[in-house]
Amino acid sequence: MSTPPTFKRLPRAVREQQMLDAAVKVFSRRGFHAASMDEIAEDAGISKPMVYAYLGTKEELFVACLHREGTRMTQAIAGAAAPDLPADERLWRGLRAFFGFVGAHRDGWAVLYRQARGEQPFAGELAGMRARLVEVVAGMLDHALRAEGREVGETDLEVVAYALVGATESLADWLADHPEADPEKTATRMMNVAWMGAGQLIHGVTWQPRVGPS
Amino acid sequence: MSTPPTFKRLPRAVREQQMLDAAVKVFSRRGFHAASMDEIAEDAGISKPMVYAYLGTKEELFVACLHREGTRMTQAIAGAAAPDLPADERLWRGLRAFFGFVGAHRDGWAVLYRQARGEQPFAGELAGMRARLVEVVAGMLDHALRAEGREVGETDLEVVAYALVGATESLADWLADHPEADPEKTATRMMNVAWMGAGQLIHGVTWQPRVGPS
DNA sequence: GCGTAACCTTACGGGCGAGTAGGTATGCTC
DNA sequence: GAGCATACCTACTCGCCCGTAAGGTTACGC
Numbered sequence: 001m002s003t004p005p006t007f008k009r010l011p012r013a014v015r016e017q018q019m020l021d022a023a024v025k026v027f028s029r030r031g032f033h034a035a036s037m038d039e040i041a042e043d044a045g046i047s048k049p050m051v052y053a054y055l056g057t058k059e060e061l062f063v064a065c066l067h068r069e070g071t072r073m074t075q076a077i078a079g080a081a082a083p084d085l086p087a088d089e090r091l092w093r094g095l096r097a098f099f100g101f102v103g104a105h106r107d108g109w110a111v112l113y114r115q116a117r118g119e120q121p122f123a124g125e126l127a128g129m130r131a132r133l134v135e136v137v138a139g140m141l142d143h144a145l146r147a148e149g150r151e152v153g154e155t156d157l158e159v160v161a162y163a164l165v166g167a168t169e170s171l172a173d174w175l176a177d178h179p180e181a182d183p184e185k186t187a188t189r190m191m192n193v194a195w196m197g198a199g200q201l202i203h204g205v206t207w208q209p210r211v212g213p214s
Numbered sequence: 215m216s217t218p219p220t221f222k223r224l225p226r227a228v229r230e231q232q233m234l235d236a237a238v239k240v241f242s243r244r245g246f247h248a249a250s251m252d253e254i255a256e257d258a259g260i261s262k263p264m265v266y267a268y269l270g271t272k273e274e275l276f277v278a279c280l281h282r283e284g285t286r287m288t289q290a291i292a293g294a295a296a297p298d299l300p301a302d303e304r305l306w307r308g309l310r311a312f313f314g315f316v317g318a319h320r321d322g323w324a325v326l327y328r329q330a331r332g333e334q335p336f337a338g339e340l341a342g343m344r345a346r347l348v349e350v351v352a353g354m355l356d357h358a359l360r361a362e363g364r365e366v367g368e369t370d371l372e373v374v375a376y377a378l379v380g381a382t383e384s385l386a387d388w389l390a391d392h393p394e395a396d397p398e399k400t401a402t403r404m405m406n407v408a409w410m411g412a413g414q415l416i417h418g419v420t421w422q423p424r425v426g427p428s
Numbered sequence: 429g430c431g432t433a434a435c436c437t438t439a440c441g442g443g444c445g446a447g448t449a450g451g452t453a454t455g456c457t458c
Numbered sequence: 459g460a461g462c463a464t465a466c467c468t469a470c471t472c473g474c475c476c477g478t479a480a481g482g483t484t485a486c487g488c
Contacts, residue, residue: 009485
């Protein structure tokens with residue numbers, strides 16, 4: 001009527017982002033199968049055929065969500081961990097970035113990520129992302145080990161890295177389920193259990209971030 | 215014809231177990247949604263209405279699977295960890311029992327468990343199981359802490375326990391995906407990272423099971 | 429101002445699979 | 459060996475939701 005509201009025609013790039021936003025939201029809330037393309041379209045303020053025209057089928061749409069969120073996360077972490085720092089400092093910065101990211105995207109990322117674990121078509125996609133992460137962590141451990149003049153079998157390295165990544169993912173889930181929790185504090189706790197181990201924690205030995213300008 | 219084969223009429227209890235076996239198998243292979251009741255029925259060597267008559271709807275059937283497998287696992291672990299042992303020994307025995315169980319039910323349990331994480335209807339069911347596990351681990355840590363004359367906030371305890379459980383679940387996934395891997399060895403690795411932490415491992419300090427009669 | 433391309437819609441086809449109606453055979457009790 | 463409960467089947471209904479066909483409208487170049 002008076003002011004042509006948000007119902008304007010928008011360029012493709014913008015619509016695509018709106019659709020992805022809506023898709024992440026709905027997939028997170030409902031799960032992949034329970035989510036309907038109609039609901040996603042409606043939530044994006046657009047009609048269904050547009051979604052198909054721009055982002056393709058439901059599976060492709062989900063993969064697109066996964067990619068976007070995954071890339072965002074990867075970059076958030078990559079920007080935090082400089083490779084020339086000592087191992088514990090790198091780990092700490094990586095964890096802080098990771099939990100910060102999850103904390104900021106609670107209902108977006110973590111739930112979406114949970115979805116992908118079960119469904120065959122995406123398990124591979126996700127496994128790839130995780131594999132890269134595991135590789136990074138394993139590389140970090142390997143680097144630290146060599147600096148100590150030690151060496152360890154590749155499988156051992158991989159498994160330890162896998163366990164650390166798994167623990168971190170679990171705490172991300174925990175964080176996503178506890179809206180009041182503080183990402184920074186969660187990162188500290190994770191760092192403690194990862195770096196010190198339960199045995200040390202029981203004896204009161206804890207890990208502390210170095211003080212001073214972060 | 216000549217010999218009435220396996221097509222005999224069987225008592226309800228037997229059929230129910232056969233159905234559950236088939237359901238676990240099919241759910242694991244396909245995922246909850248992709249699995250069809252027809253396929254489950256066929257795999258159980260029975261017709262679909264029987265499944266509905268005995269185990270109810272698809273969701274109820276899945277929950278029944280979850281319960282059976284969960285109970286089996288819980289008992290396998292409970293039988294291993296006597297409460298009057300030192301903390302690390304309890305943890306070690308629990309882990310060994312757990313990975314032994316997963317190793318023996320690779321394509322049964324771990325994949326079924328993965329399925330349940332994503333789907334809303336079962337997330338609660340699973341969260342309950344996990345919550346009990348976390349509580350047990352937290353209780354163990356608390357016990358060990360008190361023995362040291364120390365005390366720690368409840369949330370801290372819960373989060374550490376959560377991280378340990380998460381790491382363990384992740385390695386269970388890893389184990390399920392690596393048929394050649396040895397459950398016992400995986401348990402040892404998990405014990406190392408859980409008890410000693412990455413910091414110690416890097417310096418060559420590892421955890422070793424006590425020798426002698428297991 | 430007119431063609432053309434990009435944006436956007438309403439309205440439908442069609443498949444798949446959960447759940448059921450209604451009926452048949454078999455064993456068990458007395 | 460009649461009666462009854464339980465095991466078991468074939469063959470359907472029906473709703474949901476993915477994906478699309480066919481057409482309307484706004485912007486933009488020239």
